[in-house]
Amino acid sequence: MAFGLQVNPAMSSSLSNPAPANPAPCNPAIDVRYVLTHDAGDDEYARLLPQLNPDDRARAARFLLLKDRIAFAAGRILVRRLLSQHAPEPASGWQLTQNAFGKPALAPHPGLPDLRFNVSHTKGVVAAALTFGREIGIDVESLDHPVDFLEIARSQFSFVEVELLESLAKQNQRDAFFALWTLKEAWTKARGAGLSIPLSDFAFTLDPLGICFSPQLAEDPHAWFFLRDRISPTLQLAIAAHRRPHERLTCSKHEVPLTDLF
Numbered sequence: 001m002a003f004g005l006q007v008n009p010a011m012s013s014s015l016s017n018p019a020p021a022n023p024a025p026c027n028p029a030i031d032v033r034y035v036l037t038h039d040a041g042d043d044e045y046a047r048l049l050p051q052l053n054p055d056d057r058a059r060a061a062r063f064l065l066l067k068d069r070i071a072f073a074a075g076r077i078l079v080r081r082l083l084s085q086h087a088p089e090p091a092s093g094w095q096l097t098q099n100a101f102g103k104p105a106l107a108p109h110p111g112l113p114d115l116r117f118n119v120s121h122t123k124g125v126v127a128a129a130l131t132f133g134r135e136i137g138i139d140v141e142s143l144d145h146p147v148d149f150l151e152i153a154r155s156q157f158s159f160v161e162v163e164l165l166e167s168l169a170k171q172n173q174r175d176a177f178f179a180l181w182t183l184k185e186a187w188t189k190a191r192g193a194g195l196s197i198p199l200s201d202f203a204f205t206l207d208p209l210g211i212c213f214s215p216q217l218a219e220d221p222h223a224w225f226f227l228r229d230r231i232s233p234t235l236q237l238a239i240a241a242h243r244r245p246h247e248r249l250t251c252s253k254h255e256v257p258l259t260d261l262f
């Protein structure tokens, strides 16, 4: 927990409830849902497919690997269901668009709240974060990833972060690397430009959790909330969300059973 974010304990949550009749348009809250997909295979994919619109079905079919098709399909369905929990529009009714860097967003829906969302997937999990009227980014990574993390940090992170990692005992470096990586990716996704922003142009501290920016980015560190959390012992999660002065965001995190998406 950091910068005033409160995290509710993970619990199973259904996405089949209808949207509240009067959704709060400016509730400074972040709703995070995730689906575990470890056990999903051909049968589960076949049950996800009918929930996709024709464009997304065609896009899903272009992925070579079944796990990537499942991740994309589950992410799209999860987002649509989540949007429909916060505004009175059926899941199939939302029009999505994307920015020049590929960040999906809602097309303008006059009369409905300004809902913003972001999606992330990695081995065995798909996660989505939704909020109102502010930029948001989410990243999930598996700590099992067989990567030379110090090498990646030295070539891509800021020198402050490399120093932080090198100062830690060996057994703590992997966890710290993935905490930094997910925070960094979540922030670039909140900004909407993804990894086109050089990862060495900003630096996180982990204890306390905080960020500083190079002058080129012209960003105010106080204008951002961050959350660093785990979905399971091997799945790291990070959220970045824009924050107005003196605002306190709350964040809830719920697991959604894969079968809820069928």
Ligand SMILES: CC(C)(COP(=O)(O)OP(=O)(O)OC[C@H]1O[C@@H](n2cnc3c(N)ncnc32)[C@H](O)[C@@H]1OP(=O)(O)O)[C@@H](O)C(=O)NCCC(=O)NCCS
Residues within 6 Å of the ligand: 071, 072, 075, 100, 101, 102, 103, 104, 118, 119, 120, 121, 122, 137, 138, 139, 140, 185, 188, 189, 190, 191, 192, 193, 194, 195, 196
């Ligand atoms: C955004 C990015 C970091 C995601 O990397 P990844 O390894 O696929 O990571 P994740 O699983 O966490 O995120 C994937 C999801 O992020 C979302 N996303 C895509 N581009 C995004 C962006 N620019 N900003 C925020 N979110 C983005 C999508 O929902 C995507 O899932 P989907 O394709 O299934 O809908 C990477 O794709 C990137 O840096 N893109 C921008 C690079 C660029 O300059 N593109 C220009 C040409 S379009």
